[in-house]
Amino acid sequence: MKSHFSRKHFEEGDFGQRKKDGFTLSTEDDGEDETDCLAETFNCISLHRRDPTKQEVSLEKYGRWRQEQKNRAAKLEKQLKARWELEELIEEQLNSFHAHYNRSMVPNQLKDIPQLLMPKWAPTYELAAMSWLGDWRPSAILDLVLILVRSLPSSLPSYTSDSPGAEQLLSQFIHEIRIEETIIDEEMAEIQATCILHLPFGPMNIKPGGTGGALACVQSVFKNIERVITKAQELRFKALELVLKKVLSHIDAAEFLVAFQEIQDSIHQFAVNHRRKRGPVSVPFKALGST
């Protein structure tokens, strides 16, 4: 606001200066009355000026004004376009999250399941820090947004305008997403707790005749895990969709996406460095006690 304000003053001063230099058209010898009259007319069409006695009408002035208007309109149009572009970028990002979580990162074969749950591309520190069934915990994504909404108002006016509403909405979504997380957690725990009854090497379930029958049995148990993973991925996407579509304005959504990316990167980088420095986990020799 400050810069706009000072530029306006400069332009008006400029206008006054030109008049003194004599860059005017035809009205120089007109009587005072006529000048006043013209000045009044100009006031009527709302030209901004401080001192009506200094008003001059000139083609150049009008041309300049038109040019300014054009420039301003062009700038506005550019900003509008940028806004549309921003909206498109956010939409694209959302689509890519959808493709990622609901198509690319769903298990197709048996071996995909352990890979998605304990991905090799993520160091264990990163997984321990934030992973839930192999990727971002949906409620943690919302926790992150809540902190950003709470913390950023001083630097981002757009957050302030809506922050009480956004906070309330977010808290409600966090509550709901946590319930869904718990349901999925329980489904997974049920599979983990009963696998001894269903896997082919559980004492009640040993399959005769080679591993052929055994593999079929493993497949059907893993099919249940696939369902859990798919639900977890859907929930992750749902959390992101809620944030980007229902909670944040486009500007804030863009801010969040940048923060999300950078935070993810710094966690990953830290975990990679930590793994390099830390080496494999060890245990004292005396620990093997029962021999």
Added chain:
Amino acid sequence: MLKASVNGLFSKKKTTSRSRPFREYYSEWFNLLKNSLLPRLRLSIHGSSIAQLSTQVDVVRAHFHSYYDALDLAAQNDGVAQLLFPDWRNPLEKPFLWLGDLHPYLFTNLLRSFLENDDANEEDDDQNDVVFEELAGRVLGNDELFNRPWHIVMAWKNASEAALMGRIEQIECGLRLMVPALVARARKAQAGFVEAIAEDWAAGKREAAEEAVGRALTGQMEEMVGVFVDANRLRRSVLAEIVGATSVYQAALFLEGLAQFLVGFRDPDLVGEFESCKVPLSKISRFQSL
């Protein structure tokens, strides 16, 4: 990996007690269970000496306890993240790990399965002998083990069955409180971590992001160590309570089943088939619970 293991084995920490990679420890622990303790337990189950069987039950129980002790020790030595996501477990095992190891309900479910299987068979009173033999065969999963001593076949048929069921229910009642509490603690630790990072980011410390991550993670990992150690305590105590509540024959069959289950997870043929299986999951039907 081998290089890393060797480095770990002869690590620079000469001042402290000698240590080795957990992967190596686990492999040794597992081989001891598979090649020595399980066969010895089975021999004792076949044998006539209850004292010897009792000793073997103690040895296997202690073997499991020592494993949980080792997990705790390693976790407290800045290793909890690796223990929660152990890369020494094979792809068949990984999905079934809950906070780094077996779900504590798995132990009570195994115990229940012995009792319930027995009840199911009891309904067929006409063919008792056949049923018992079949029960023993299924329990042991091995034809050679059909000829088990009568007291083993009858292990789940004694008068204290109701009392044992009551005991299982007590254990499960405790689990119903403690399991969700542990899950909630892990979730809170993660939320706390994300919040701390987000606060730093919002406060404009983007340049020092990695430093901030380090700080926030230290706090979170301390809590995760607590959660992990408590999960191990739970597993250890459920095992101890089951062994304490059952007869020596029942405990022997329970521990045999558990050990056999762990061995089965690492059956190289099955793991090989699992890894090379190309059948799309979409063509497989779901497992319907019993």
